[in-house]
Amino acid sequence: MPGARRRRSTTVADHTRSRRTRSAAPHTVGPERYWGWHRLRADWAARLVTDAGYGPDDLVLDLGAGDGALTAPLAATGARVLAVELHPERVRRLRRRFAEQPRVTVLELDLLDLRLPSRPFSVLANPPWSLAKPLIAALTAPGTRLGRADLVLQRGLVGDLGRKGTAGTGSRRRYRAEYLTSVPRWAFSPAPPAPAAVLRLHR
């Protein structure tokens, strides 16, 4: 199971070593932890899943799954879904909600510690925006099996990456970065401080 056992292979954390070796500040589960919580409304989540077009042959990661806004419509496509969430109560709710769905696996894990699957996979996620850059670096690193990722992120960052047109570490930038669509603030509950957009990364 991806992420369940840590081999010394690529984890998202490998790309953020400097962050991780600082005291555990932004990722610690504890009273000082700030938990971003801008849930996608069901209609927008359904729209993003429809646009992505996944089906039973796909393995799709929902990183920062919350209470399953994207996990649920993804599961409805028949895809195999890996929902990663760190907040313990949200993990409990996810496990209850998807208990009867064997094609959904919920991992209680810092997404920066996730060992990426060794088989081809995709990502559809509305992750914590503070982790956008290390997450993109990890997903596009040499050797990952990522096929495509649609990430709901702060619009300014998506615009910058879309203009640049590529993403990836090292001299060979293997992924195209595309500004897929704008997402208005009212697509979330509560509304985030800045407007959002979907960044599509694909080989």
Ligand SMILES: C[S@@+](CC[C@H](N)C(=O)[O-])C[C@H]1O[C@@H](n2cnc3c(N)ncnc32)[C@H](O)[C@@H]1O
């Ligand atoms: C912007 S919310 C999105 C929730 C859900 N995907 C949705 O669209 O409604 C981000 C989620 O990431 C979770 N989260 C924050 N830091 C995380 C981390 N380091 N690893 C995994 N999940 C994290 C939060 O608890 C929250 O549920």
